[in-house]
Amino acid sequence: MQASKPIIGITMGDAAGVGPEIILKSFEHDVVHDTSRSFVIGDASILERAKKFTGSTKTINRISRVSEANFEKEAIDCLDLNLLSDSLPIGQVSPEAGDAAFQYLAKAIDLANAKEIDAICTAPLNKEALQKGGHMYPGHTEILAELTGTKDYSMMLSAPNLKVIHVTTHVGIIDAINMITPERVFYVIQLAHDTLLKAGIEEPKIAVCGINPHAGENGLFGYGEEEEKIIPAVEKAKAMGINVQGPLPADTLFFRTVRGDFDIVVAMYHDQGHAPVKVLGLEAGVNITVGLPIIRTSVDHGTAFDIAGTGIADEKSLVEALRQAVELAPKNQ
Structure with missing residues (x-):
């Protein structure tokens, strides 16, 4: 039943990178819809733009709260923070995109703390853009730790x-x-x-x-x-x-x-x-932050600015990260 599936919030990451593309391509995999109620936290206009690169025919359903999501197979629900223009340059470091990536994650953490979602799955951000956007963190893990008040945590990489x-x-x-x-x-x-x-x-x-x-x-x-x-x-x-x-x-x-x-x-x-994990293949690895009070999984690759906008980015790591988010999410919700 749909109601028994965990609700997963997927943060868009750096909108100038491959995050929007791999998100769209991930929703083409039946396993995402069949095992979870997943939606995107980001900018709907950026997802619409990325449809041109990926050939996705999914409808982007703009929502302002989780309760508005339909979780329909032919559509992608997007909690639209409306922070960026679809004229944002692709494949370039942007303070605006760095700040937006932080805001997407902060929103996801708020939703997880409020028990509105069962897990967070993150698309990649760019550390330089993040810091130029005013957020002096090395990456996702440290943001998650600070915003959840977690002092002791660790990064776990999982591959076959x-x-x-x-x-x-x-x-x-x-x-x-x-x-x-x-x-x-x-x-x-x-x-x-x-x-x-x-x-x-x-x-x-x-x-x-x-x-x-x-x-x-x-x-x-x-x-x-x-x-x-x-x-x-x-x-x-x-x-x-x-x-x-x-x-x-x-x-x-x-x-x-x-x-x-x-x-x-x-x-x-x-x-x-x-x-050693990356020798096994970038598409195989998943990044999991353990020790947090919330579940967070992520792709184990970067924003890939060099191929952003081409539609060739591989979504397998994100699909696997979503699968592991489902496995780790609290049961019997």
């Missing part, structure tokens, strides 16, 4: 046969190493364990990356970071009954996880965790 959760994300490598503490590593291990338990994995197998090559190789590489920052957290988690191993060499760990040895990898910094 590989899940990765991060101790640090959008900071430089030197800052990342300084930010890694036993307390933070333990929290992320525990968050990985609890997240997979909720996903139905009875005893999650968790692997923790080292910081240095070969996980330090007993002090041969680095300055004892593994012994100082990681091992105490792993031992504490083991004492609590969590099935965790580490620190392990990152150069072989991701292969072992894809092979099936582990259910999730705890990565220490951004590129250590992101690169």
